[in-house]
Structure formats: C-alpha cells, structure tokens
Amino acid sequence: MDLGASTLLCPPLELTDKKEHGVSPSDSSFFKKQPSIPMEFIWAKGEMGHAHEELREPVVDLEGFFAGDEVAIQHAAMLVRAACLNHGFFQVINHRVDPHLITVAHDHMEAFFKLPWSKKLRAQRKPGSLWGYSGAHADRFSLKLPWKETLSFGFHENGSESVVEDFFKSTLGEEFEQTGLVYQKYCQAMKDLSLVLMELLAISLGVDRLHYRNFFEDGSSIMRCNNYPPCQEPGLAFGTGPHCDPTSLTILHQDQVGGLEVYVNNKWRTIRPRRDALVINLGDTFKALSNGRYKSCLHRAVVNRYKERRSLVFFVCPREDRVVTPPQDLVCREGTRKYPDFKWSDLLEFTQKYYRADDATLQNFTKWLLSSNPPNHH
Numbered sequence: 001m002d003l004g005a006s007t008l009l010c011p012p013l014e015l016t017d018k019k020e021h022g023v024s025p026s027d028s029s030f031f032k033k034q035p036s037i038p039m040e041f042i043w044a045k046g047e048m049g050h051a052h053e054e055l056r057e058p059v060v061d062l063e064g065f066f067a068g069d070e071v072a073i074q075h076a077a078m079l080v081r082a083a084c085l086n087h088g089f090f091q092v093i094n095h096r097v098d099p100h101l102i103t104v105a106h107d108h109m110e111a112f113f114k115l116p117w118s119k120k121l122r123a124q125r126k127p128g129s130l131w132g133y134s135g136a137h138a139d140r141f142s143l144k145l146p147w148k149e150t151l152s153f154g155f156h157e158n159g160s161e162s163v164v165e166d167f168f169k170s171t172l173g174e175e176f177e178q179t180g181l182v183y184q185k186y187c188q189a190m191k192d193l194s195l196v197l198m199e200l201l202a203i204s205l206g207v208d209r210l211h212y213r214n215f216f217e218d219g220s221s222i223m224r225c226n227n228y229p230p231c232q233e234p235g236l237a238f239g240t241g242p243h244c245d246p247t248s249l250t251i252l253h254q255d256q257v258g259g260l261e262v263y264v265n266n267k268w269r270t271i272r273p274r275r276d277a278l279v280i281n282l283g284d285t286f287k288a289l290s291n292g293r294y295k296s297c298l299h300r301a302v303v304n305r306y307k308e309r310r311s312l313v314f315f316v317c318p319r320e321d322r323v324v325t326p327p328q329d330l331v332c333r334e335g336t337r338k339y340p341d342f343k344w345s346d347l348l349e350f351t352q353k354y355y356r357a358d359d360a361t362l363q364n365f366t367k368w369l370l371s372s373n374p375p376n377h378h
C-alpha cells in the first residue's frame, strides 16, 4: 500500500492546488498525466535510468582471515584489490556478525519507523546535527528530496557509557532501552568487522598491515537506519540519489526487497540482496587514504511502487581530529599526492553545512579547502 509523500513529511505535505501552478482543469495540458508525487521529490528524467543488469562479482569469504590461513588471506586481498581499483564495492560472507543480531536490528528498525509521527518526531534531528530522525531531509533541502526517512546516531567505544543507549533513552524514552541495547551490540559488531576489513585493505594495498586499523581504532562512527516507503512514481524519485559516501568505509545490510544500485563500467547495476552477506563500499575519505588508488563507490537506492524497503548502514569514520593523509610508502610508490591533508571533521562539516554529498563531493571539498587556505608558495 502506497503511503505517498505524507509518510515522509510531517505534517503531511498538502498537495498544492494545480491552479497555483497556472494550470486549471480547462487547460488541455491538465489532462496530461500529472505526477502523483510532490514536485520537490522529482529528479530530471536524464538522472534516472533504472538498472537492469545485476552486478555479479566474487564475494569475499572472510573465513580464512579469521582462521589465519595466509593463502586464503592473500586470495581475499586480491579480490578486494580488484574490486576497489575498479569501483570500490564488494560483499563479504562468513563475517562472524551474528545473523540473529542482524535480524533483531532489522526488527527494531521496522518498529521505529512504524511509530506514529508524534513519537518519531521526539527524535527529530536538530539543525546542524547529524543525529536523530529526518523525513526526506525536508528541513535541509528544497528540491530532489530523497524518498526516505532516516534515523542516525553516533557510535564510539570509549568508556562504559554507551552513547547509543543514551541516544535512544534520552530521545525516545525508557521503552526504547532494549532498542538501544540492540544497536549498541550491532554497532560494536560493525566496528569490530571494520577493523578486520581495514587489515585486509592494508594487505591489498601492500602497506603495513596495521596501518589503517591503527588509524580507525579510536574512531567515532555513524549508524543510520533507512526506510524507503513505496512510491507511486518510482521512475521520478530516488530513495537516495547517486552519491559517494564522504566517510571511509560503509558496511550495509539491506532487507530482501532490493533497490541498491552501484555504478560500474559506466552502467548502473543492481545488487541482489543476500541475507548472509554484508555489503561493503569505500567512501571519499578512504579514497584519499589510498592516495586516490582505490575508488569511492558511486551508488544509489531506487524505490518501488509496492514494497517498503529498509537498510542498516554503518559508516566507519576516524576520530574527528585525525588528519587524513595516505601512508608514506604508498605516496613514494605513486610519486605524487592526489589530495591535500584534511581533518575528517572538516569534510564532515562541509557535507553538513555547505554541500549536499553527491558524486563529486571530494573534488569540491578539495577546491573549497584550497580556496579557504591557499597554499603559500614562498
């Protein structure tokens, strides 16, 4: 059942009377098919173009990594290298994240998004903050609104208190204590897996095996739950438009509905959902950490007419004051630096205050950075 735009925007976006757009029933054009979704959600025809082909690439099996089987580790690193040089996307199986924990995390996400508006709005994102509930980012953007609701919160491991549990209890109340516990465990499992992947990425780049693990060990990451309601015009709107994640590494688990697409060899390809796999994609920050060797994955989420779709997305980030710079031996091999040093907090601020992340965030950030601190050549 299509809940339409009202599920995304509260109070429900009143569909403005057609006459306000200078069209009245007497005009012949009026009888042309009028889009049944608010124009704020509509993307240009040229930006759509739905994928038909599936991306079928080898899945990286982590079993050998956990078993310390060096041959299996080299094989996994070779698959990771091929994928990251080409498009920055791969999937992992035998990742040792408890499948029951993933299922319960989906259950709590479903329960949250099914809450009445009044309850969801208790967690409403404050201006300038990443944390909380957002309906179509309608408070941030005015056009090309994403056809989605999101719930975002931070994760870091210092000390006993759990920022995740505090987030749920303080914004949604005691009845969400269990949800906070589930997401604390889920985020911890995502963080642990991310450090294994950082080792694999280091091996695949031929740098010190612990280099990236050490860089991210004390990082603060972002957890996001995405809910994509059914859409009457799936050919006019995006759940999440084409973009590269500005973050470093993304670990995503999608439900069985399907809708994630990745841009590979100049074509959008669908990613078939796999319950037992976790989707991994590199972001802009890791691209800079690899001195531009590895791609930041260009991806998007399309919507459909009939079925709600949800995804759990964990964005791995370094500590905010960490300076993003590629390992020296990688630069020596490459000969030149591709990006200036920057702090992750500066790129994050850029995406939250000045620039809506898309497929060119890193290059625009670099220009912005250099324009505000021109290199002194004396």
Ligand SMILES: C=C1C[C@]23C[C@H]1CC[C@H]2[C@]1(C)CCC[C@@](C)(C(=O)O)[C@H]1[C@@H]3C(=O)O
Pocket: 137, 146, 222, 240, 241, 243, 244, 245, 246, 247, 315, 348, 351, 352, 356, 357, 358
């Ligand atoms: C640092 C971030 C900004 C976004 C959430 C994380 C990593 C992915 C980014 C995002 C999803 C890229 C597409 C545009 C965006 C505005 C969105 O659709 O949510 C981005 C997120 C954000 O700025 O909230």
Ligand SMILES: O=C(O)CCC(=O)C(=O)O
Pocket: 224, 226, 240, 245, 252, 254, 259, 260, 299, 300, 301, 310, 311, 313
């Ligand atoms: O929901 C998806 O499949 C993709 C979501 C995504 O790319 C994001 O939230 O950054």
Ligand SMILES: [Fe+2]
Pocket: 243, 244, 245, 299
């Ligand atoms: Fe993304």
